[in-house]
Amino acid sequence: MKKQASALPFAIGIPALIWQVLFFYVPLVLIIISSFVKLSSAGKIESFTFEHIQLFLNATYLKVIASSLLLALSNAILCFCIAFPLAYLIAFRGRLHRNLFLFLLIVPFWTNFLLHVYAWFYVLENQGFINNILMKLGMIHAPLQMLNSTGAIMVMMVYYYLPFMVLPLYTSLERFNYTLLEASYDLGGSFFATFRRILLPLSGRGIKAGFFLVFIPSFGEFAIPELMGGDKKMFVGTVVSQYILGEGTGSLGAAFTLISGVFLILSTIALYIVLTKLLQPRMYRG
Amino acid sequence: MDRKNSLGKISSLVFVSCTYLFLYVPIIVLLVFSFNVDRFPAPWTQFTLKWYHELFQDIYLWQAFGNSLIIASSATLISLAAGVGLIFYAAQGGKIGKTLGMFYGNLIVPETVLAVSLLSFFTMIKVPLGLITLILAHSVLGLGFVVPIVYARYRELDPTLTEASLDLGASTLQTFFKVTLPLLRPTLTMSALLVFILSFDDFILSYFCAGSTAQTLSLYILSMIRTGVSPVVNALSSVLLFLSSLLVLFFFSLKTRIRF
Numbered sequence: 001m002k003k004q005a006s007a008l009p010f011a012i013g014i015p016a017l018i019w020q021v022l023f024f025y026v027p028l029v030l031i032i033i034s035s036f037v038k039l040s041s042a043g044k045i046e047s048f049t050f051e052h053i054q055l056f057l058n059a060t061y062l063k064v065i066a067s068s069l070l071l072a073l074s075n076a077i078l079c080f081c082i083a084f085p086l087a088y089l090i091a092f093r094g095r096l097h098r099n100l101f102l103f104l105l106i107v108p109f110w111t112n113f114l115l116h117v118y119a120w121f122y123v124l125e126n127q128g129f130i131n132n133i134l135m136k137l138g139m140i141h142a143p144l145q146m147l148n149s150t151g152a153i154m155v156m157m158v159y160y161y162l163p164f165m166v167l168p169l170y171t172s173l174e175r176f177n178y179t180l181l182e183a184s185y186d187l188g189g190s191f192f193a194t195f196r197r198i199l200l201p202l203s204g205r206g207i208k209a210g211f212f213l214v215f216i217p218s219f220g221e222f223a224i225p226e227l228m229g230g231d232k233k234m235f236v237g238t239v240v241s242q243y244i245l246g247e248g249t250g251s252l253g254a255a256f257t258l259i260s261g262v263f264l265i266l267s268t269i270a271l272y273i274v275l276t277k278l279l280q281p282r283m284y285r286g
Numbered sequence: 287m288d289r290k291n292s293l294g295k296i297s298s299l300v301f302v303s304c305t306y307l308f309l310y311v312p313i314i315v316l317l318v319f320s321f322n323v324d325r326f327p328a329p330w331t332q333f334t335l336k337w338y339h340e341l342f343q344d345i346y347l348w349q350a351f352g353n354s355l356i357i358a359s360s361a362t363l364i365s366l367a368a369g370v371g372l373i374f375y376a377a378q379g380g381k382i383g384k385t386l387g388m389f390y391g392n393l394i395v396p397e398t399v400l401a402v403s404l405l406s407f408f409t410m411i412k413v414p415l416g417l418i419t420l421i422l423a424h425s426v427l428g429l430g431f432v433v434p435i436v437y438a439r440y441r442e443l444d445p446t447l448t449e450a451s452l453d454l455g456a457s458t459l460q461t462f463f464k465v466t467l468p469l470l471r472p473t474l475t476m477s478a479l480l481v482f483i484l485s486f487d488d489f490i491l492s493y494f495c496a497g498s499t500a501q502t503l504s505l506y507i508l509s510m511i512r513t514g515v516s517p518v519v520n521a522l523s524s525v526l527l528f529l530s531s532l533l534v535l536f537f538f539s540l541k542t543r544i545r546f
Contacts, residue, residue: 006378009378009380012371012374012375013371013376013380015367015368015371016368016372016433017372017385017388019368019425020389023407023423023426024391024400024426024430025391027400027403027404027407028400030407030410031406082305089298089302101302103535103538104306104309105309106534106537107527107530107534108309108527110487110530110533110534111523111526112486112489112503112504112507113487114504114507114508115507115522115527116312118316118507118511118515119316119523122312122315122316122326123311123312123315127326132329159308162309216394216396217397220397220398220399220490222398223489223493223508227511236398237398240398241402241494244402244405244494245494254402257399257402
């Protein structure tokens, strides 16, 4: 028997909603509006305009968006390729050390990520760890230039986002009924067939969650490309932060945020459809 | 068959070790150089603790550290209080199932977009940027975690427990505080910890919403990195790594799991 909600519980429950609307949805709507608004020098709204949007609809900026999408997608795929076997091994083969493996995975994840960027400087620098080892082994004679490159950006991205992929995969594999795999092997299924027809489809939820947890934030990433790539390549996050923090270019930043947001939504939907298709259980035909 | 199995074992061992090496080599190199007398890129020469000494004398750093603590605890308190309030309303018969979808947005919208939107919002309503705006921004981030996690656990609670309490004459208020809330406590602790860490380590929201007066630890580290390599940052890293391993241990000891 439930009582009808009275005024007091409502008053206690409502702040969360107000908070969420006021500090989440209002700002989002605001940024959409401000990309269509022309401001006078005093900061008053003068007129509505499509100028800001049009300014960005050209090859240069579309390329920036494309390279961000590519960065996010390749990051998600690379993370998946490492995370899936890792999550599988921790969940099914880890046994006693399961918690240790998870612990070692989460500790760096819970430490300020700028420190990891800094740590990678030590590894990739001209006099850094890798160059030092390679020189001592006599494999190279001059240090390899590894920082300020797309490769350095990619390494850092995978390093930082890996736990975002491993944890949801692990959660779904941990609940996975291992006897299903054994049944498949017993019935003569090869490793690949078992993986493709049973393991992948049945861990679909975790895979999708992992992909989105990596794909969406990597799209807006601006600190890693700037610090590891040395400002050589432009990404969405770089452009947005430059315009938003620049003097008097706020509405341009808003417009570019809006445009890239639309691209992000569309590509996320596309990714969802593709993943659903790929993860469908495939039956024997004929 | 046996040979195939041991081959599989070896290759999985190699794979796992390589992955963990990838994760830990940078950290270990970093820690080693926090004890070196000379600044990087000089090679290892002699053991010292002077960088740790310098670290603990850096007033600005500890100010930034304190700010981050204030922001993270306030954001955690706000999002936890608001989240529990919402659950309280649901427990008293309020219907929140439909409005709940609103909180999933925080996970879907990239943080950069949220940060940029909040910055324009704060500028427009003329709230000066600083600690307050940072707390507000981080509390929104926190709500997006607290509400879905706690509500999912609330839905899983055995309804016969609250029914028993009501049948035995407890009021709805007593039932909430004596039955529902204690049952939710592990989940509440866990999500509070999660929000605290997210806020404490947050960089993107802080970068946009801090203004020029409030310095958080992330922003301070950024400025230290930009001015070049300093072993003080290495010393800071080892202190922070130690603190976060303590937190992770605490997290593991809770033995509750998070589900959305």
